[in-house]
Amino acid sequence: MQTRLIAFSVAALDAEERSADALCVHLEVAQPVSWPPPFNEDAVRNWFRNQLRADPALAPWLGHYVVCTIDGSETLVGTAGYKGPPDASGMVEIGYSIVPAYHRMGIGTAMVAALVRQAFADVRVKRITAETPVTFTASRGLLEKCGFASVGNRVHPEDGELALNALERA
Template structure:
């Protein structure tokens, strides 16, 4: 599995069609797109972030590409929601298309993001949030070493479960 960082060109191709995006990536398209929670609003947000400051690209999203029956295939998205803050906190997000969920791709993607965070000077804590009823996502975070850190209300998604992984404790 590999992560391919978002660029303005790739995001604009995605906006046009998933077929155009997959052609540019040289991968097979998924049976459905976009993955859950990666809607037009999220796509527009990433485009705006890259237009405002191209230097933040390493701290934004990635396309998740995995081997499906010996064919490299677009299976989801995963990345950071911006660079680390002044305290060394960074937040991740991930989403795998329904057809490819529960195959370990989300866990592998989170593992790659954690490796990147661990190898970046100054990152002390990785955070994530998911809906309270997303049992599989909550299990994935726990399996990756995150600890439950409470809840917060969200106008669109209801109560969100918050998770954190203290990297500073392991250094």
């Protein structure tokens, strides 16, 4: 299944603010069966928009729209990306969310693999991390399938108990 990532832009985020249809027209892709995916709230989009306005060069290290070929058409299926460029220790954190109708189709695996390839293409990146609620067993399994190892848990005041996962550069 062909999957690609399209970096967020202020124009794309503005289109998404108007409607899913406006976003898909902007991206030149087919509409998903529903939008937005989980964890794609206004506050999240506003954070990305503010980061891009402050420094457009950060775009590769922020959010991306996930586009996948579904029934022969490039279709918007989710979001994925990073919480910023590598830190001083060479770490980046990934996050992702797929519209539930597209779960269990291999999209998540392709999406995480693309994030890993993109991150490790930068020689500064030594470690990629991901946090997921401990109850999200499918997401935890996806990370394991993509080579991530469990490195512990932590409690977040809003999100509850999170499983911490990491992948080290070979």
